[in-house]
Amino acid sequence: MLFHSWVFWSYFVLVYLAYLRLGRRGQNLLLLGASYLFYAAWDWRFCGLLLVSTVVDFWAGHRIATSEGRRRRVYLLISLVTNLGLLGFFKYFDFFAKSMAAMLAHFDIQASPVLLNVILPVGISFYTFQTLSYSIDVYRGVTKHTRNPLDFALYVSFFPQLVAGPIERSDRLLPQIEHERRLTHDHLRQGFWWILYGMFMKVAVADNLSVYADGLFGDPAPQGFEVWTRVLAFTFQIYGDFAGYSAIARGVASLMGFSLMVNFDAPYLSSSPSEFWRRWHISLSTWLRDYLYIPLGGNRGGVIGTCRNLALTMLLGGLWHGAGWNFVLWGAYQGALLMIYRVVQRPVVRAVDRFMGSDPATPTAPVPAAARHVLRWIMTLFFFLLTIYGWLLFRCHSWEQIVTLTRAGLDLNALWEARDANLLATIAVLIAPVLLLDALNYRTGSVDFVLRWPKAVRWLFYAAMGAWIFLLGHRGGEAFIYFQF
Amino acid sequence: MTGPAQHPETDASRREHLRVRNAAFWRTVALAVVVIVASHVIERRMSYSLADKPMIVHGGYGLSLARIPPKRPGTFRVLMLGNSVYQKCGICQQYRADAEAEHRPIEFINLAQIGASINDYPLELGWALAQDARPDAVIVSLGSFTFSDLGFTFNTDADQIAYVPSVHRLIPESFYERNFDRTAAVQRTISAIAPLRRIDTILQYDATQAIQMDLKERGVDIAWLTGTLPLPRLNLVVNQFDADRRRGRRPEGEAWLARPFKPDADQTFNELLDMIDHAGVPAFVIRQQCGHKPISEQALALIEEAVSRPRAVPVGFVDLEHLWTPDDFGDDIHPTREHAPAYTRSHYDAFIRFIESTASAAAIAPTTSGAMTSQRN
Known part of the structure; x- marks a missing residue:
């Protein structure tokens, strides 16, 4: 049941109409049933996993909250083992088994690994992380455990964000489930806008770009120009796809009086890797920060310790995206960028300040704002190029393909050969509105900038976006990329 | 920016909440009603009479836009099922012209669609019968790809009308x-309730085409954009004869590489003949030639077995393969412009001979007045 399908909207209208006629308890029961039905639409058998995760974490949360001393740790461990066990079993077992066999083959040891060949349950990475955060937060005393199993079950399975996030924290979503939700006009306005924005990102941008991006990764002899334009297409495809899903999830939740976290915040306008991770998949990056990076020591262990923690966090973050070495490599690449940035940041900033005359040690004239602006955009562009290359690593399915595409992309002689101006122009047409929306978001600090516009202008803008979706939107019904993670 | 639900409990805020909730409820109801009603109105406005058009105009799409008007008294109505050969090569026009030249009171209604497979046929027929088409005979034209398995259950959008209740009633449950x-x-049920779902692609195609043409007239050519974007093409060739000029190119893409036989093709073909039988009219099955590749032997055996089954109505079968040479097919599949009239004539003659051998012979006898001259092509 994809968000951009008629089936989903028909389903949602029915659920929503019933929802609006019920009290809080009735609403929660309805949403719980609707969420399980939503999940069962993919494969009803996976509802069992959802149920296991829910039961174990509800029980563990309760036991952690009511126990003392070492027993609390035991219950936390049970929650961790169960959730990570489910994730490991369904998502990573075959990957590690095959990788181990391949490694042994290097030493001339032939192993025939036992493979499970199970289908990856959609959204398992998202809801296991969500339930894990509950147990850990209860253990840490950050959040109170809930006594109502149905409320907790809804927290785990809430359908707008069940299969691709945002990964909500219990201290944010659970109170919204436990208390009566007061629907305001702001909720409706915001909901409508986020849904329209999400549909635009998915149908008008991501699905159209997917056609060009897919062309590259099946091409046995790509040209330099083609490599960069098509990886650029993938760069915006994955953004439009995931940000689109998150936006629709937020919009749907908002129509019901819920507030989900903003998951993307103009990430490609970041001028550094650390800023990128504050703007890209925010719910995952903050999860990794709070439950992995900081417990590992964060930036408290000096440069080496910080770099180690960053590397480990990003490697696991990469692996979270999928059971494949390309994801691990992408995580390592992002980790390397963060580490390099961490190491060079201070000396470079100091050098720039000195160059511009703003070093406190040698005060001269104040730095012109325009100069800072230009420098910032240069850094943004530079970092954006690095991000694009990161997506190439992410999307390639073999080491050979990475080498082939990298070579082709770096072949400066062939870079402008066989260039396809129409292809570039079309991709530019598709990404231009995304950049415009991001620039407005960046400037105003929120995608809700539209809601502050006069009503007539706002509706004109909605009509323009609607027309764009209708005229140029892709009708292929591609599934969201992040479902597979 | 709305935050988590932490509202102080006051009467005013509760009243406001209930007011907004009520407004949201009725707005959603209104929106749903508007979408459903508008869907039906738009589809109705876009629809056209197949008595006026010689074919379904959106290629492999838009079966639901094709309407069949009530039968005029004194005419012998023939429904034609087929693929691109019947849809786009002027076959229906030629049938109509031949009947008119012979002063036969026959009305040909062409339900053929580009790429139609045996799975699409029962739905196309069901769509016509549900509209009270009251045919007197059905031509079932079978080509090289009718039984092929291209990897899709349906090759056209005929499936979008499958759950329209009036159609659903006419098609066997086993199908x-x-x-x-x-x-x-x-x-498909959603398509039946809100037809916007099934015509959305056609609307997009028509709108982008209209804008493109309009801009072109104003001197702005956006073909660089529309030609590159993955916009819907509707499996549509404006004129199948254009294929003549692209000799060697195979417009059906991978069709030649498809598995030759859908696993349940025999059941579907029998269900189709059962539907015609149930309608109480003769069925005339034509095994037509498409280019150089003959229909598979497995398919031929299937056809012969199905048409020889005892039924309440006459079922005719004519094998018109091997009448032609590959040169008669410009693109390996469709007859050339020059060759099409003779190709059609062979089909038409066979059909007339079949009807003349049935109890309906008198109904297609030439009239002296030449009354049947009003079918527009």
């Missing part, structure tokens, strides 16, 4: 059991 799982059934 649904084989071809629609729960998801497909839900999707």
Whole structure:
């Protein structure tokens, strides 16, 4: 049941109409049933996993909250083992088994690994992380455990964000489930806008770009120009796809009086890797920060310790995206960028300040704002190029393909050969509105900038976006990329 | 920016909440009603009479836009099922012209669609019968790809009308059991309730074409954009004869590489003949030639077995393969512009001979007045 399908909207209208006629308890029961039905639409058998995760974490949360001393740790461990066990079993077992066999083959040891060949349950990475955060937060005393199993079950399975996030924290979503939700006009306005924005990102941008991006990764002899334009297409495809899903999830939740976290915040306008991770998949990056990076020591262990923690966090973050070495490599690449940035940041900033005359040690004239602006955009562009290359690593399915595409992309002689101006122009047409929306978001600090516009202008803008979706939107019904993670 | 639900409990805020909730409820109801009603109105406005048009105009799409008007008294109505050869090569026009030249009171209604497979035929027929088409005979034209398995259950959008109740009643339940799982059934049911779902692609195609043409007239050519974007093409060739000029190119893409036989093709073909039988009219099956590749032997055996089954109405079968040489087919599949009239004539003559051998012979006898001259092509 994809968000951009008629089936989903028909389903949602029915659920929503019933929802609006019920009290809080009735609403929660309805949403719980609707969420399980939503999940069962993919494969009803996976509802069992959802149920296991829910039961174990509800029980563990309760036991952690009511126990003392070492027993609390035991219950936390049970929650961790169960959730990570489910994730490991369904998502990573075959990957590690095959990788181990391949490694042994290097030493001339032939192993025939036992493979499970199970289908990856959609959204398992998202809801296991969500339930894990509950147990850990209860253990840490950050959040109170809930006594109502149905409320907790809804927290785990809430359908707008069940299969691709945002990964909500219990201290944010659970109170919204436990208390009566007061629907305001702001909720409706915001909901409508986020849904329209999400549909635009998915149908008008991501699905159209997917056609060009897919062309590259099946091409046995790509040209330099083609490599960069098509990886650029993938760069915006994955953004439009995931940000689109998150936006629709937020919009749907908002129509019901819920507030989900903003998951993307103009990430490609970041001028550094650390800023990128504050703007890209925010719910995952903050999860990794709070439950992995900081417990590992964060930036408290000096440069080496910080770099180690960053590397480990990003490697696991990469692996979270999928059971494949390309994801691990992408995580390592992002980790390397963060580490390099961490190491060079201070000396470079100091050098720039000195160059511009703003070093406190040698005060001269104040730095012109325009100069800072230009420098910032240069850094943004530079970092954006690095991000694009990161997506190439992410999307390639073999080491050979990475080498082939990298070579082709770096072949400066062939870079402008066989260039396809129409292809570039079309991709530019598709990404231009995304950049415009991001620039407005960046400037105003929120995608809700539209809601502050006069009503007539706002509706004109909605009509323009609607027309764009209708005229140029892709009708292929591609599934969201992040479902597979 | 709205935050988590932490509202102080006051009467005013509760009243406001209930007011907004009520407004949201009725707005949603209104929106749903508007979408459903507008869907039907738009589809109705876009629809056209197949008595006026010689074919379904959106290629492999838009079966639901094709309407069949009530039969005029004194005419012998023939429904034609087929693929691109019957849709786009002027075949229906030629049938109509030949009948008119012979002063026969026959009305040909062409339901053929580009790429139609045997799975699409029962739905196309069901769509016509549900509109009270009251045919007197049905031509079932079978080509090289009619039984092929291209990897899709349906090759046209005929499946979008499968759950329209009036159509659903006419098609055997076994057909649904084989071809629609729960998801497909839900999707087609939504198409039946809100037809915007099934015509959305056509609307997009028509709108982008109209804008493109309009801009071109104003001197702005956006073909660089529309030609590159993955916009819908509707499997549509404006004129199949254009293929003549692209000799060697195979417009059906991978069709030649398809598996030659759908596993349940025999059941579907028999269900189709059962539907015609149930309608109480003669069925005339034509095995037509498409280019150089003959229909598979397995398919031929299937046809012969099905047409020889005892039924309440006459079922005719004519094998018109091997009448032609590959040169008669410009693109390996469709007859050339020059060759099409003779090709059609062979089909037409066979059909007339068949009807003349049935109890309906008198109904197609030439009239002296030449009354049947009003069919527009």
